Amino acid sequence: MALRQSTQLGAATAFFGVLSFVLAIVAELKKPPYGTPIRGADVVVCRFPPDPTVALGVLSALAAACCAGIGAVSVFFPYNGRPIPRKALFGYTLLHVFFHLAIGITVTGVAMTVWATATEAVHHVRNVHRDLSYACPTAKTGMFGGAAFVNLDASLFWLVCFMLVGNVRDDYFDDQEQGGEARGGGGSAGHEEK
Template sequence: MGSTVRMLNSDVFTRIPSVPWIPQECYLRIEAMAFNQTTNIALSVLFLGSVSFVFGIVAENKKPPFGTPIQGKDVIICNFPDDPTVLLGTSSVVTLILAAIAGHVAVYFPYKGKYVPSNALFQNTTLLAFFIVAEGVTFLALAMLVWTTVTEGLHRSRNVHHDLTTQCPTAKTGLFGGGAFLALDAAIFWLICQMLTMNSRSDYFDEDDLIGEYGEVNCVTDVETIAIRHPTA
């Protein structure tokens, strides 16, 4: 008897004989189940959220507490150190937006080509709750990062003041760091939304959890049918 390959049916793990008339494509698809669209999207969300977090933390550490006032003729000119705070803040904003886009893809993506209507997905009240939280945390993180980045940029570009008592302030301390942590939290919430989405999709298609990957059912069914029609000795 030839070698066997481990297969999934609706209840338990079974072993189907590896025989010539079973398409090799089925074996390849089974071996590739661990490397799928779900994992790729999840890694994208986590990576982008982590990068946004790192950019925000570094921006917080690089931001000076205040500039150096230089006395001019009836004005104060604020001199700020040459640091990448604004660039880092902008990078944190951009990667957070990309992470949010990837998070929405994780929820709405037609995995294995099978589309699920939004109203069917959000019948899962837990998914709906986490989706709203993810949207809220993302918006709050984005607002904090954008506000701080814009404020810091304005302080540096408008550095001539007629108020002779100005202390050359910079953006409020802690906002970059707070926005960074919220960006990471948002990525985690989007990952939770993806897991709940997969559960909701499973309920929608009425598939057993052991099947795992949508689109593999036909292949498994075909293999089992062939094995029944062509029993081995």
């Protein structure tokens, strides 16, 4: 059953990471380069073609957050009802480093996605400007694409953490079994001598 649980958590982490990447790439591709300025007497009103950029950006950020949440759960999940103390988990330096890198990269990716989405939404909502030379720009080109790759990197770091936890679990339970046999053997020998 433990293999099944671990496979499900690993697959879910990968799925949400790839989903976040794809949604952000599609948002980048669907984003119009600029709106159409309609000049009035003393204002410019920007009209933007209907596009799903803002919705895709929100969904991408949510998928990246889900990826991180499932990735973190997969690190601490008691597979087969056998938990590992945090001290033992983070006593393994490589896991400690990758776990904190995964958190940092996730925060960066989600922040970039939210920033690009919020910028695009603000351009659509605040579309009346008093500057008659205003050209009706949208969010900077490449922001969604950059966020997509950072979110994909974050999901890969969570998957590395997931694999490292498997190694730590194996080592921890091997040590527990060997320590238990040594204690059990010594205790029974001492009991027989009495």
